[in-house]
Amino acid sequence: MVKLIGALLILFSASMVGWQISKYYAYRPVQLRALLVALQMLETEIVYGMTPLHRAFVKVGHRVSKEVGNLFLHAAELLVSEKAHSAEDSLQQAMGKHWPQTALRRQEREVLASLGQVLGSSDREDQQKHLRLAVTHLRGLEEEARAEQAKYERMYKSLGFLGGLLVVILMF
Numbered sequence: 001m002v003k004l005i006g007a008l009l010i011l012f013s014a015s016m017v018g019w020q021i022s023k024y025y026a027y028r029p030v031q032l033r034a035l036l037v038a039l040q041m042l043e044t045e046i047v048y049g050m051t052p053l054h055r056a057f058v059k060v061g062h063r064v065s066k067e068v069g070n071l072f073l074h075a076a077e078l079l080v081s082e083k084a085h086s087a088e089d090s091l092q093q094a095m096g097k098h099w100p101q102t103a104l105r106r107q108e109r110e111v112l113a114s115l116g117q118v119l120g121s122s123d124r125e126d127q128q129k130h131l132r133l134a135v136t137h138l139r140g141l142e143e144e145a146r147a148e149q150a151k152y153e154r155m156y157k158s159l160g161f162l163g164g165l166l167v168v169i170l171m172f
Helices: 002-048 053-063 066-081 087-101 106-116 124-171
Strands: none
Touching: 002 053, 002 066, 002 106, 002 124, 053 066, 066 087, 087 106, 106 124
C-alpha cells in the first residue's frame, strides 16, 4: 500500500513538472502578443496622442496583461521619480526587475532594450519608425514561439508523465 501511494506521488510529481515546463511554451506566445499590442498602443499614444512618455507607459501598462504591463508601469514610475535618467535607463531597470516573471526570452529583451535607446530621445516620426521596426521583429519572434509551442508543449507534458512512469516501473 505504501509503495502504491509512493508510486502515485512520483507519477503525479513528474507529470506536474512536465506541465510546468509546457506552460512556459504556452505563455510565451501570449505574452509576446501582449508586448506587440503594448508597443502598438505606445506608438498611438506617442505619435497621435502626443502623450508624454511616462503617461504613455502608464496607459499602456494598465491596458495589457499583468506580466507585460508591470514592465511599463515600473518604467513610468522610474521616470516620474527621476530614479532613471532616461527612457532607456527606466526600461532597463524595469526589465531587470520584472523580466524573470515573464516567459519572454533574451531576444525580446534585446528588441525592447534597443527600442528604449530611441524612446524619448528623438522626434515622433523617428520613434514611430523604431516602434514599427520593433513590432515587425517581435511578430517574427511570435511566429517562432507559436511553432515552438506546437512542437514542445505536448512533448513536455508527455515526457513528464512517461519519466514518472519509468521511475515507478524501476521501483517495482
